[in-house]
Amino acid sequence: MIVLDRLTKHFGATTAVDQLSLTVPTGSICALVGPSGCGKSTTLRLINRLIEPDGGRVLIDGTDTAGLAPVTLRRRIGYVIQSIGLFPHWSIARNISTVPELLGWPEARIEARVDELLDLVGLDPAQYRERRPHELSGGQQQRVGVARALAADPDLLLMDEPFGALDPVTRDGLQAALIDIQARTGKTVVIVTHDIDEAIRLASLIAVLDKGRLIQQGAPRDLLSRPVTPFVEAFVGGPHRGLRLLQVTPVGERTDYGNVTSGEPIAAEATLDVALERMVAGSIDRLPVRDRAGRQGTLSLADVVAREVTGP
Amino acid sequence: MTLASDAALAPAVEASLARRKDAEARANPLLVLIVTGMVVALGSLGFVAVAPNRILSGKAVPLWSAVEPGSALLVGALVVALGVAALVRSGPWRDRMTAIVAAALLIACVAAAGHAGSLVAADSGPIARTSLGAAFWIVAAGSAFALADATGRLAPHPLAQAAIAAAVVSLLAALAFSGALSDLSLAREFANRQSVYGAEVVRHMALVGGALAGALPIGGVLGVVALRRPGWRKPLFGTLNLVQTIPSIAIFGLLIGPLSALAGAAPFLRTLGIGGIGAAPAVIALTLYGLLPIARGTFTGLASVPEPVIDAARGMGLDERQILWKVSIPLALPILVAALRVVVVQLTGLTVVAALIGAGGLGSFIFQGLGQTATDLILLGALSAIVLALIADLALRSLGAVLTSGRPS
Ligand SMILES: Nc1ncnc2c1ncn2[C@@H]1O[C@H](COP(=O)(O)OP(=O)(O)OP(=O)(O)O)[C@@H](O)[C@H]1O
Ligand SMILES: [Mg+2]
Numbered sequence: 001m002i003v004l005d006r007l008t009k010h011f012g013a014t015t016a017v018d019q020l021s022l023t024v025p026t027g028s029i030c031a032l033v034g035p036s037g038c039g040k041s042t043t044l045r046l047i048n049r050l051i052e053p054d055g056g057r058v059l060i061d062g063t064d065t066a067g068l069a070p071v072t073l074r075r076r077i078g079y080v081i082q083s084i085g086l087f088p089h090w091s092i093a094r095n096i097s098t099v100p101e102l103l104g105w106p107e108a109r110i111e112a113r114v115d116e117l118l119d120l121v122g123l124d125p126a127q128y129r130e131r132r133p134h135e136l137s138g139g140q141q142q143r144v145g146v147a148r149a150l151a152a153d154p155d156l157l158l159m160d161e162p163f164g165a166l167d168p169v170t171r172d173g174l175q176a177a178l179i180d181i182q183a184r185t186g187k188t189v190v191i192v193t194h195d196i197d198e199a200i201r202l203a204s205l206i207a208v209l210d211k212g213r214l215i216q217q218g219a220p221r222d223l224l225s226r227p228v229t230p231f232v233e234a235f236v237g238g239p240h241r242g243l244r245l246l247q248v249t250p251v252g253e254r255t256d257y258g259n260v261t262s263g264e265p266i267a268a269e270a271t272l273d274v275a276l277e278r279m280v281a282g283s284i285d286r287l288p289v290r291d292r293a294g295r296q297g298t299l300s301l302a303d304v305v306a307r308e309v310t311g312p
Numbered sequence: 313m314t315l316a317s318d319a320a321l322a323p324a325v326e327a328s329l330a331r332r333k334d335a336e337a338r339a340n341p342l343l344v345l346i347v348t349g350m351v352v353a354l355g356s357l358g359f360v361a362v363a364p365n366r367i368l369s370g371k372a373v374p375l376w377s378a379v380e381p382g383s384a385l386l387v388g389a390l391v392v393a394l395g396v397a398a399l400v401r402s403g404p405w406r407d408r409m410t411a412i413v414a415a416a417l418l419i420a421c422v423a424a425a426g427h428a429g430s431l432v433a434a435d436s437g438p439i440a441r442t443s444l445g446a447a448f449w450i451v452a453a454g455s456a457f458a459l460a461d462a463t464g465r466l467a468p469h470p471l472a473q474a475a476i477a478a479a480v481v482s483l484l485a486a487l488a489f490s491g492a493l494s495d496l497s498l499a500r501e502f503a504n505r506q507s508v509y510g511a512e513v514v515r516h517m518a519l520v521g522g523a524l525a526g527a528l529p530i531g532g533v534l535g536v537v538a539l540r541r542p543g544w545r546k547p548l549f550g551t552l553n554l555v556q557t558i559p560s561i562a563i564f565g566l567l568i569g570p571l572s573a574l575a576g577a578a579p580f581l582r583t584l585g586i587g588g589i590g591a592a593p594a595v596i597a598l599t600l601y602g603l604l605p606i607a608r609g610t611f612t613g614l615a616s617v618p619e620p621v622i623d624a625a626r627g628m629g630l631d632e633r634q635i636l637w638k639v640s641i642p643l644a645l646p647i648l649v650a651a652l653r654v655v656v657v658q659l660t661g662l663t664v665v666a667a668l669i670g671a672g673g674l675g676s677f678i679f680q681g682l683g684q685t686a687t688d689l690i691l692l693g694a695l696s697a698i699v700l701a702l703i704a705d706l707a708l709r710s711l712g713a714v715l716t717s718g719r720p721s
Contacts, residue, residue, distance in 0.1 A: 071629050075628070081623055081627055084620065085620035086624070087621060088643065089639075098628045099629060102629055
């Protein structure tokens with residue numbers, strides 16, 4: 001668990017982070033969102049002590065990080081830097097093995113880990129292992145940056161716009177990989193993103209920042225259905241708030257289980273946007289539903305659009 | 313100006329550009345100038361100067377009367393060939409031809425001078441001296457320049473250039489070892505001093521090495537300090553700049569007082585060879601001169617490392633030492649090696665002056681020569697120092713190229 005307690009950081013006259021308190025439970029993904037310059041990167045860097053706070057504390061699993069050696073702390077925390085920052089004089093393999101080498105892993109284990117991670121981020125090890133960073137595209141470099149952060153299998157991962165330079169397909173793949181890794185290993189992830197859809201897809205907790213202050217935090221659905229200020233409403237929803245709500249609402253919630261329809265059923269755990277997409281694609285207004293327990297029901301178009309209570 | 317007249321002008325501008333490009337493609341103006349200079353020099357200036365003995369100044373003798381016609385014709389033919397090379401169409405072929413002809417001309421010119429020396433020795437006995445004349449220097453320097461220019465374009469890689477330079481130098485050395493040059497006054501001076509020559513060269517390099525041993529760590533640390541403490545930059549580089557502006561003789565002189573006082577107060581220092589004159593003040597003064605380029609090179613080099621890379625290194629958990637040695641220094645290496653090159657070349661030159669305060673080295677030949685008005689002894693010292701500096705320069709450039717191979721340019 002990471003606890004940010006009234007964290008404050010000034011740079012001269014600007015207050016980059018202002019009395020920020022936030023709790024990220026162990027094994028969850030927290031997305032920091034907000035306009036450019038609102039203090040997202042600064043917050044991440046306060047967590048791994050690349051920046052020292054002017055006020056407040058950071059607790060990791062109950063321990064105040066101010067009492068830990070910064071170098072040891074950072075080796076335990078995976079960090080994807082916003083500007084990628086690969087080491088230009090090292091091969092891709094050596095870049096990825098930076099932290100395992102610092103931790104003194106045996107060579108064979110490092111080699112195997114490098115290949116595994118290159119596979120994970122979709123780069124063929126045979127082809128990319130020995131290349132230098134300048135021989136990779138921006139998106140490929142960004143993926144190496146993600147692999148480097150994951151290398152020593154840290155419990156805590158700080159990611160600063162890790163998928164910004166990727167095409168939608170690669171980004172989808174890496175987001176899925178991250179969700180999968182996180183589900184398997186129970187990592188705690190703090191991810192900074194400009195992409196609210198990415199935040200909604202990945203995070204169980206979204207924190208909206210503005211001018212260094214925390215404006216609202218909560219599950220994606222809370223933020224979408226009950227934004228506390230017009231700023232949050234505009235930021236998380238904008239013109240697509242209704243559509244995004246569909247992305248975070250499970251089909252099961254709107255299903256009429258007293259009513260059975262024939263056809264290929266949709267899972268009750270799927271979200272409404274998927275259901276709507278199937279209705280549109282099939283020109284139908286009813287879908288059969290089946291939940292994990294095998295219970296059957298029906299989702300109608302009226303149920304999809306009707307019952308949500310929105311607004312503060 | 314209106315659009316219409318712009319459009320009207322465009323063809324004219326283009327035509328003139330094309331004409332200029334065409335002319336460039338046809339002739340190498342620099343080479344034309346060099347060859348013209350060679351022709352004028354060979355026609356009007358002495359190729360060697362012949363003197364009845366070592367001290368008297370010589371009489372200029374032009375190439376055609378200094379050597380047998382065959383030698384003179386060979387040099388002349390090669391100058392003409394270089395002139396032809398200057399006029400052919402630009403491209404690798406011209407550069408190859410220029411390089412080969414220039415190298416041949418350089419060697420032929422040196423051989424002709426040696427030949428002239430032998431003829432004089434046979435004619436007027438062993439006391440007569442044959443020095444190198446203005447025409448020799450112009451042809452030798454011109455062909456060396458043409459060679460460097462052409463190889464620079466043909467093989468820009470420092471290793472290739474070093475190899476070419478080594479090949480030409482070893483041909484010249486072979487010529488010298490064969491005895492073909494032994495009757496030149498320069499070679500006689502060398503022969504007279506042969507017993508101490510090697511020792512003075514070693515001493516010269518040792519003085520430079522001693523200064524580097526002081527200047528590299530101190531200058532390096534100062535460079536790191538300048539990087540980490542922006543407030544110190546101005547006073548630091550200001551002071552080091554000031555040191556550079558003090559004439560070397562003045563620094564050598566200024567050190568004599570304190571060092572002799574020190575040696576007087578603590579006599580055991582004298583047993584270590586530390587005193588007001590000799591190697592100690594020379595090394596100290598040379599160290600002071602080396603500080604600025606090294607500190608500035610270190611600072612510039614380290615400051616050139618991209619901020620995100622340092623940031624990532626720190627974020628991964630490298631400590632400050634590891635960041636410096638594993639990331640910053642390797643990435644700054646091209647600039648660091650370049651700074652080292654500048655310092656070594658500069659110190660090799662400055663060390664010549666150190667002979668004035670009894671530190672020895674190649675400068676001692678120069679000052680002895682000045683004292684005896686023996687021009688060729690001065691030349692021996694000066695040429696040796698130049699060759700030493702050039703070798704150091706090429707070696708460090710090659711080292712830089714090897715260390716940074718496979719990097720993005
Ligand atoms: N090292 C620094 N020195 C001075 N000011 C800084 C420094 N780092 C950040 N700031 C300022 O602090 C504020 C927050 O910066 P931060 O990098 O945290 O923003 P961000 O939310 O990550 O923005 P972006 O989305 O553009 O990356 C900005 O006003 C920025 O100019
Ligand atoms: Mg940022």
